[in-house]
Amino acid sequence: MEGLAASEISLDLAATHAVLVEIFEGNSISEVLDRINGLREKQALALGPHPPIPQRVTALRKELQKLSLDGFLIPLANEHQGEFIEKRSQRLEWLTGFSGSAGLAVVLRDRAAIFTDGRYTLQVSKQVDPKIFKPNHVTETPPNTWICENLEIGSRIGFDPWLHTPSDVKNLEQLCIRNGIKLLPLNENPLDTIWKNQPPRPLGPVVVQSHQYTGKSSAIKRSEIGNALIEAGEDAIVITALDSIAWLLNIRGFDVAHTPLTLSYAIVDQAGKVDWFIDPRKLTDQTKTLVGNGVFVHEPANFVPMLSALGAKEKKVRLDLKTASEAVRNILTKSGAKVVDGGDLCLLPKAIKSASEINGSLAAHVRDGAALTSFLSWLSRTTKHSTVTEMSAASMLYEFRRKDPKFRGLSFETISGSGPNGAIVHYRVTPETDRRLSAGDIYLVDSGAQYLDGTTDVTRTVYIEQTNGFPAPLTVQEHFTRVLKGHIAIAEARFPHGTSGPQIDALARIALWEVGLDYDHGTGHGVGSYLSVHEGPQRISKKGGTVPMEPGMIISNEPGYYKEGVYGIRIENLVVVTVSSELAGDKKDRILSFETLTLAPIDKNLIIPQLLNENEKNWLNQYHQRVRDTLSNIVDEDARDWLIEATTRI
């Protein structure tokens, strides 16, 4: 059922405009999802079977020989360096069999290697033949080092400049020069040449995100970007990040999984004029009309000539060298443009939500909270006398969510882990790992959805009650309570304007540090408005940015604790930064605080009340009161009874 998530709205087929209109007009979202799923299956059949992996690697090596190359890099990336990648660009999986979310392969004439991080060590060993691709831990043996150690002086290694950032290329290039290796950007990706049945580019429809949800017109956004360029003395900015384009034009697409993005490029000038490079087949009549003045649609094939034209006029062009393609930088520079390494100008205004976006998020969180509460209530009733597994639980949660008319898919693949699986921070359940939820288990479910009016991301950790009424072990309860103390410390924090997330990160950890514990991930990430579930520039983490938290930013609050091989605990709500109403003293700066958006009970079976101080108890009781008041009239009777019990005061 996971398979019906937002990923499935990605149309990996050469649909015509007519098909798109037919699908999206006059149908409920459930019907659309079903329809698209059918089309996907047809497409997979139409593409036909793939040759076995050894043949794919052999074919690639032959191709490299033709190009007089000694090696080639295969990253898991598309031209936009996003989190979710369309099938066509999943070259790493096709070549190696590895289906994880991050990795890189290097193929040389007589050897090849794959590089992944610690969370995928096990998965690589199951999916990839080590005789073909030597598995490596990416930080222990960095690919750049491996390349230099395995190639002789005078070797030539190729890469696809559309799939690497200028920063990455620069690092590798310096190392190659020092080792006498030639690093060559290729015009064509040799892997695409040999991948006979590579899926076509997706053609998901582009729809307008209405003003009711965005609260700010694209024209105003564009003119603000134009003004920022004037102020910086730059002629134009090239935007390759898809969520920035979606935000700027107030449009949403369906090209990649879990995030409503459309593959395209944009160039904005000082007047706020946008040249938008997108397959016109993806545009409905409504989109064409509403995008309106000042946005000029071009065929994607015209992107490169337009970059060269900027260069020919010796324009000063801003580009985010940490997220753009090396190809874009190279074309601009070669043709005469002055490339300025500036941040993406959409990043900060996108992160600071408008009042409409915040209202939308509040509304979406009420409905999402009702779905999650219904699920938790169902789980509590069902696990006592039935067989629920991690997979079936995730499916059930999906069913509760998809009933909502504004539902547009999951915002990421649900993490549904019980017992030891809950301790794997990036766990994704598969039929092989699927576990039954048994009495006494600690079950962690981290999930979220895309709604037309907002994006959600929530984690609850619950105790699967035993029929004999035995409580969870006290150590588990203590760990849960300490995670909760950290969560409350962030939820309750008040701080002066100018404070960055890393400055308050320790508040979430101190109760764990007190007993020598910690968690090995950030405390919070930015969240988009019916956009990416992970967005910058703000974050709450041990290290990283000094970008201050601004009113209107949405951030997750998700401390955790993981006992390897035994259980995992995480409590995650989304919060929005607000100006605190209770200014005090002679302080002139604004004092900010968080308002919690997420609404769902926190499992009291895992709390030791004596470990909470009065403030913390008050926070929990007030939060539960709000959850109950908001949700009890919109969930069904069974869920309501459970909700009332789950939210009584401690």
Next chain:
Amino acid sequence: MEGLAASEISLDLAATHAVLVEIFEGNSISEVLDRINGLREKQALALGPHPPIPQRVTALRKELQKLSLDGFLIPLANEHQGEFIEKRSQRLEWLTGFSGSAGLAVVLRDRAAIFTDGRYTLQVSKQVDPKIFKPNHVTETPPNTWICENLEIGSRIGFDPWLHTPSDVKNLEQLCIRNGIKLLPLNENPLDTIWKNQPPRPLGPVVVQSHQYTGKSSAIKRSEIGNALIEAGEDAIVITALDSIAWLLNIRGFDVAHTPLTLSYAIVDQAGKVDWFIDPRKLTDQTKTLVGNGVFVHEPANFVPMLSALGAKEKKVRLDLKTASEAVRNILTKSGAKVVDGGDLCLLPKAIKSASEINGSLAAHVRDGAALTSFLSWLSRTTKHSTVTEMSAASMLYEFRRKDPKFRGLSFETISGSGPNGAIVHYRVTPETDRRLSAGDIYLVDSGAQYLDGTTDVTRTVYIEQTNGFPAPLTVQEHFTRVLKGHIAIAEARFPHGTSGPQIDALARIALWEVGLDYDHGTGHGVGSYLSVHEGPQRISKKGGTVPMEPGMIISNEPGYYKEGVYGIRIENLVVVTVSSELAGDKKDRILSFETLTLAPIDKNLIIPQLLNENEKNWLNQYHQRVRDTLSNIVDEDARDWLIEATTRI
């Protein structure tokens, strides 16, 4: 009496070796202090009177004309960029009259300006003639901007390259180039040419800091620095920071105020061999013997030729471009050396104290705590029926401290501020600002001393009790209690190895932030071992370094709150980072915590017990119990009675 502080041990006279030996051998430190004070007075008389300031400025302008210069920079700095500066290098004060601790003047042909930060705005207006030097706020009108706006294209401005860091010069140079101004390093400082009775270089004796206090031989330290150079592939390091040299050679000097430093330079090579450039008249026989093998003493005049020699051999030389002199960088580069901008290799090992240094610090803090407790007890008895002022209080505190045989002076000028003066963070009492401590006042005293076995720095804020027994206003008590909550949060924090100070800074502020308050300074700075009272690389502050806190580092814990024009509150103890003994759970990393070094009562008259939670009350009671147990037998009877009362449980 302040005048008898460590600054007074600075020998600004051309004493001979014989005089030094006479002074330092067979005399108590008090006798030495008195003797040196007498010598200083004689010296001042010998130097004779100075011409009035307008004549000094005119003389400088004539000198600039001779050199065909349109302007000249006068920073408050010596060749070593330290915090405390010998009289000879206090050129800014001599030229402008401004005696603050930070500032810069720029003299052009027809105008001049002085730049200071906000804390000195008032002082500048009192000390400096605005018709001669236009006063500017250094961040509102940065000197670099002012220079470019007030000089025409083609102008030539000079600077003394020994008094500016390469980083500073680089910034100014780029701006000058853009504005068509020529920035010229000068071989001779024109101000020294016109300053007829400029004090000579100090000739404080250099004494060996014995192994009992350092715990680590200079030979071992030097060989470790040599090994670090080998590892980095660098041939040598030039060290200009005086506290690094003192640490490396296990010596202490008496050339500048408040810190036992000797003016000198050092070059260390891969073998750990040190070329030490120091006036040999400062070395006693004991020093010469004990410095021992591997340290070669050179006349300071040989420093520049030795730098050039490194260049002639094309050596790779490490230099900290943020603290070294531009002159050193320039000489090295011009002569052919490859300058590597690396950190000062002594910084981290100096910050991580040896067991002997920590034991020394503990012992020094017991004696310092007894002196401070005696002072606080005296203050409580005396203010009731007598006339104590900020100045006389500071003098009295000095008297309590100087009785100790290991006392070597104050570690900085005492901040003694009552009422509104307490709200001035860097307040230094002068006869003009001196205030009587009246019943009902909030009095802040921030002070510290240098002892042979350790450096102290402590702040206490006390309520000057009223005879009618009226307590301090509740708002003051609330502010004090919230500062105390922040102090306790740091004191009690436990955190994993790898955590930096800025990560825990918010713990000290959250109780203030809660009610919309904050303080505008860092929470903690590193402290040396009978060395600088401010040292890096660790710090606890809103922004700044990611250097992890390591066991053995000494840091201050000093949150505060300042109500402008009314009162100031600060509670400061020094703490040492320790490995926590109670490791828990399955965490592999070490968990660190702080052990408080400073011992003195915290004024219970300013605490609202109801605002403290149980943990916080326990901390305070246990701390007070420790203060009482440690000090009650080493203070006199009056102080003991007061101490017992001041440390009863709340």
